[in-house]
Amino acid sequence: MTLVVPDPTRTVPLPLRQQADVRDRWLTQRLLDLLPGLMDRAGIDLWVVVGRENNEDPVLATLLPATWLSARRRVVLVLHRSDDGVTPVAVSRYPVGQFLPGWTPEDGDGHGDEQAQWTAVRRIVEQADPRRIGIDVSARCALADGLSVAEHGLLTEALGPYAQRLVPAEDLVVGWLETRLPEEVAALDALNGLTDRVLAEVLSPAGLTAGSTTAADLAWAVHQRLADLGTPPWFHPGVTVQRAGVPLRAHSVGGVTLPAVPQRVPLAPGDLVTCDAGLTSLGLTTDLQRTAYLLRPGETAAPPGVQRAWAAGTRVQALTAAALRTGRTGNEVLADARAAAAAEGLQVEVYSHPVGVHGHGAGPAIGRWDDQHGVPGDGDRVLHPDTVYALELAVRVPVPEWDGQCVRLCTEEAVVLTDAGVTYLGDRQRELLLVPGG
Structure with missing residues (x-):
């Protein structure tokens, strides 16, 4: 034996x-x-x-x-x-x-x-x-x-x-800083799984109540939970809320539009909630986002338009992962991912980055959320094997059930890049989390 x-x-x-x-x-x-x-x-x-x-x-x-x-x-x-x-x-x-x-x-x-x-x-x-x-x-x-x-x-x-x-x-x-041992990759796989579980726990009926819980409450709940586990966050968690009737607002940097629901306004049924968090342990970091939809009374699923936005986000995720190949530069990956998304009629922002010892780690930058034309310097770096990336991006999709209002659907997953391609770490979010909101 x-x-x-x-x-x-x-x-x-x-x-x-x-x-x-x-x-x-x-x-x-x-x-x-x-x-x-x-x-x-x-x-x-x-x-x-x-x-x-x-x-x-x-x-x-x-x-x-x-x-x-x-x-x-x-x-x-x-x-x-x-x-x-x-x-x-x-x-x-x-x-x-x-x-x-x-x-x-x-x-x-x-x-x-x-x-x-x-x-x-x-x-x-x-x-x-x-x-x-x-x-x-x-x-x-x-x-x-x-x-x-x-x-x-x-x-x-x-x-x-x-x-x-x-x-x-x-x-x-x-x-x-960017190169990982096989054991370090295994540890990051487990740590990303832990991050996923904490976010799923908070984005659930056990962690939020429509009408009273706010985005600020959720952010602090994630921060506290990670600290209590002995895996403190490397940044204060970010929570964004999108709501029908509250369109995206223009941001002063780069003309980007972002969700406009204030942090201290209670969540409501029908909200789309995204939480961004990362922990530290074993000298390594994670960086993940998870998105939930708060069901309205009588709903058993998100509206079809919101579901299409989610499907578009996961599609762009797959297109970006396919563009991630060793020997290419970050700017080349960015250009190819955006071109592939545009060919399918998708409006995207790709801003993926290395993650490992540091959350925004050393290595090739693959776009920035406020600059989609390539990153001078860090974007010209070549991708090497045995490196880990936060596959981070956003896609904009109009939602008919919200009178055509645009949703900015964000996703972020951890992947390890090897000569054979990309492998996801932790538990990848494949569907919207659904939280009874009525």
């Missing part, structure tokens, strides 16, 4: 101590299996990540042990690519998990002075003699721009002539 041990990351949320064990194991595997290839792809021989307490590089948290909730004083991580893989070295006052110690305070004057720490960095660089030294500076990618001006100056001064070899590590940072 073969003993099958279940993957603990698929049972979420995990206790914090168990989470730490999982995250540290992932970090070791990522350093061994992912980082060498990512450094080669970016053409970086040595990567220097510097973080100071209370002024963290966004990348630093993905390299520190799980029990390090922040940097301690100054932490300098040096990752050297050699024929044997990547050697991770920490130049820090305190030991840093899987990183080899590159300096102790006793190496200086006995007090761990700043100069001694930078001298150790210089020594490590001289021994490695890299051609290209990557540092986290970027004008277009915030997640790759974590090296502060002060630290950049100190590093440059310490390296002397080696400072001429400094190059932006933007492509390496993006690759490191």
